[in-house]
Amino acid sequence: MPTAAKLFAGFAFAVLAFFTAEIFKPHMPEGTQFGYFSFVASLIGLVAGWRVMGPEAGRGNWAAVNSGIKTSAVMIGLALVIFSTYDMFLRAFRPEYKGPMEAIVAIFEIGVDYLRAMLAWDVIAVLAGGGALAGLLSEWAARRWK
Template sequence: MPTASKLFAAFGMALVAFLSAEIFKPHMPAGTQFGAFSPLSAIIGIVCGWRILGPATGEGWWPSANAGLRASLGALALALVLFSTEEMLVQAVRKYYDTPTEAIMGLIGIAAEIVQRMVAADFLLALLGGGMLAGVLSEWAGRRWS
């Protein structure tokens, strides 16, 4: 059921995910082709905001901020799986792997490399702080229009 808090949660998490993706780009190697990285991240943010953050509002300010953290981490995990799998599939099409087991191990290696690059203060601050702010915004909308 659509509610104001779910709408604000989806919008807030889309904005957080898009801006976090833009902040993350300089941490990747020079020459990396990003394609639709930021818009896809925003779509992941919409889904996590609507499904994780939106229903968790209405319990108070701190629980909503905590739900925003959960939504941010959920979006981060979903994006990590999606983009690592996409990179592994690109490499598999280029015959980089000989067996499916090598491809799965390559997927884990790609994900580990991306996680190492994610450990940056600006990226983590934008993602986690933005998630908390989206949680508070969603709580405000729920109180205002419910």
């Protein structure tokens, strides 16, 4: 059931994911082609905000801050799985793997490489601070339009 809190949470985390993706880009190797990276990240943020933060809004400010940070963590997990799987498929079409099991293991290796690049102070600060603010925005919307 759509609510104002879910709408605001989805929008806030979509914006947060877009800006986090833009901040993350300089931490990748030079020459990396990003394509629709930021827009796919914002779609992931929209889904995470709608499904994770939206239903948890309306429980108080501290719970909203905690839920916002938790939603940022879920957003990171979804992004790592989606982007590392996509990268694995790109590498699989250039015969880089000997079999399907090696390709599946490569998803986790690629994800760890992405996570290592993501462990920069500016990316973490934006995710934590933005997640807390997005959680508070969702809490405000839940209280305002109850």
